[in-house]
Amino acid sequence: MNLLFVYITCLIATASAKKFKDNEKPEWAKKDIRDFTEADMERLLEQWEEDDEPLEEDELPEHLRPMPKINLNEINTDDPESLLQATKKGRTLMTFVQVAGHPSRDVTEELTKLWQTSLWNSHIQAERYLVDDNRAIFLFKDGSQAWQAKEYLIEQDKCESVTIESKVYPGKYSKPKEEL
Structure with a gap:
């Protein structure tokens, strides 16, 4: 059983290594992580978040949340507060x-x-x-x-x-x- 697990792990590692060969990587991805610029880090973050599910409205940062819907008919216009x-x-x-x-x-x-x-x-x-x-x-x-x-x-x-x-x-x- 353990031998089968090791064999499958090796197959997956080999397949993923073939998928991401050095010549297929963009130039910025070949750099050492210590040499990354802010733009490289931003691209890496975007790549990381590509497959993420979008956040719920209440989980978004405040500046990205939609404005609350205000029904002016329910608000007393004589009271600005x-x-x-x-x-x-x-x-x-x-x-x-x-x-x-x-x-x-x-x-x-x-x-x-x-x-x-x-x-x-x-x-x-x-x-x-x-x-x-x-x-x-x-x-x-x-x-x-x-x-x-x-x-x-x-x-x-x-x-x-x-x-x-x-x-x-x-x-x-x-x-x-x-x-x-």
């Missing part, structure tokens, strides 16, 4: 969250971690990154969830403000600018 929310569906969106007062980085870390956990418990997925002692970025893979998260965040007593698409939403308990 609902239109913006609909256009961000399925797109990555960053939201800046400002913590009130002058907290230490550790306090901001704990507060934003608590808020992130609460959002996750409400099925709103957000990644959190601290950018300053009192400021964090919440990154939403589905940008339409940012407005739901904003509604939760501005209700928190330590939330100074939430910024989405350059629009600042003050927290419910934040002090007006004159008092600062």
Whole structure:
């Protein structure tokens, strides 16, 4: 049995060696891999991906995904935020969250971690990154969830403000600018 396996393996190797003789290879493929240029590597990648099945829409990189279909009849045209929310569906969106007062980085870390956990418990997925002692970025893979998260965040007593698409939403308990 083992001898038969070795024999078949040798036949396959011989057949594939005949198929890819050096004189049949393009000039760029005869080079040592260490001498490949970017163009050679690109050709090699294209050759590698030739027989791959195309990716599903949700597996494509964000810049190659088709824009979401928006039914304008279902959107309240008097509310520009609902239109913006609909256009961000399925797109990555960053939201800046400002913590009130002058907290230490550790306090901001704990507060934003608590808020992130609460959002996750409400099925709103957000990644959190601290950018300053009192400021964090919440990154939403589905940008339409940012407005739901904003509604939760501005209700928190330590939330100074939430910024989405350059629009600042003050927290419910934040002090007006004159008092600062």
